[in-house]
Amino acid sequence: MAKHKICPNCGTKNPVDEMLCITCFANISDVIPEEEPEGEKDASKKADVQENKQKTTNTDFLGSETNFSDDVEKTIIITGELVLKNAQFSIMVRPGDIVGRHFNGSQYLQSYKTVSRRHARFTKEMGKWYVEDLESTNGTYLNGERLVPGRKYEISNGSMISLSTEVKFTVEIKR
Numbered sequence: 001m002a003k004h005k006i007c008p009n010c011g012t013k014n015p016v017d018e019m020l021c022i023t024c025f026a027n028i029s030d031v032i033p034e035e036e037p038e039g040e041k042d043a044s045k046k047a048d049v050q051e052n053k054q055k056t057t058n059t060d061f062l063g064s065e066t067n068f069s070d071d072v073e074k075t076i077i078i079t080g081e082l083v084l085k086n087a088q089f090s091i092m093v094r095p096g097d098i099v100g101r102h103f104n105g106s107q108y109l110q111s112y113k114t115v116s117r118r119h120a121r122f123t124k125e126m127g128k129w130y131v132e133d134l135e136s137t138n139g140t141y142l143n144g145e146r147l148v149p150g151r152k153y154e155i156s157n158g159s160m161i162s163l164s165t166e167v168k169f170t171v172e173i174k175r
Helices: 038-052
Strands: 002-006 034-036 056-059 065-068 081-085 090-093 120-125 128-133 140-142 152-155 160-163 167-174
Touching: 128 140
Parallel strands: none
Antiparallel strands: 002 034, 056 065, 081 090, 081 167, 120 128, 128 152, 140 160, 160 167
């Protein structure tokens, strides 16, 4: 029987030696590999191949769009999005996205020098959203409290997130 790690964020089957999900880049280092019965494996593989051969567009971690042609197999599962909203603009965030001047939201955040290039990461685990400061120079704030870098903090609909003290957002979770 084949073993694999199932990503808790997006449901992708990953090789057992992967530390990050091959689809959404979530941390799966602590996910316990599961066995798949042989009969289910063959049926599942056929269904996955059919689903994966559809033409899809994905946005990579640098914010660039990538088109996958019919001959490339790629599983993309959208499990809900989070929107960071402020008066001037909104940034759509998917599980595993990094927000900063050189990542997601760069088109809006480039002019804010207090926002780091890699400022904060947003993840979704077991249906809950989290924000993590990536050792940004000017900090990430959740409801006015500065986050400890490298630690995940649960966020919910209506939470206030600030990248430095200059750029403030209201969180909107789309289901």
